[in-house]
Amino acid sequence: xxxxxxxxxxxxxxxxxxxxxxxxxxxxxxxxxxxxxxxxxxxxxxxxxxxxxxxxxxxxxxxxxxxxxxxxxxxxxxxxxxxxxxxxxxxxxxxxxxxxxxx
Numbered sequence: 345x346x347x348x349x350x351x352x353x354x355x356x357x358x359x360x361x362x363x364x365x366x367x368x369x370x371x372x373x374x375x376x377x378x379x380x381x382x383x384x385x386x387x388x389x390x391x392x393x394x395x396x397x398x399x400x401x402x403x404x405x406x407x408x409x410x411x412x413x414x415x416x417x418x419x420x421x422x423x424x425x426x427x428x429x430x431x432x433x434x435x436x437x438x439x440x441x442x443x444x445x446x447x
Contacts, residue, residue, distance in 0.1 A: 372440060379437045386430035393423040401427060 355370045364370035390401075397404050401423050408416050 376437065376440055379433050379440065382433045383430055383437070386426045386433065389422065389426035390430065393419060393426070 351371070352367060355364070355367050358364050358370050359367065364373065393404070394400060396419070397407075399407070401420075404420065404423070408420060412420065
């Protein structure tokens with residue numbers, strides 16, 4: 345487990361350089377940026393699948409029901425996972441920025 349001291353040492357250069365005013369703001373901003381990049385990555389996967397199949401996951405699921413082959417099942421699983429993870433990261437982001445303090 346990482347200690348408060350270790351976190352402080354990692355963040356110290358950002359504070360000394362004046363990039364952030366305090367550790368809390370630095371850590372929240374770094375985490376928020378990380379989460380946004382995760383969401384962007386999942387949006388890329390979702391967009392690629394929507395473009396490839398010309399529909400959303402719900403429509404694709406109906407189309408392949410009872411007649412999917414391995415490749416379409418693989419795409420369906422990747423697509424479903426991307427949607428699920430995007431929702432999870434969006435929830436984490438809302439909780440991070442919605443707890444009363446600004447990022």
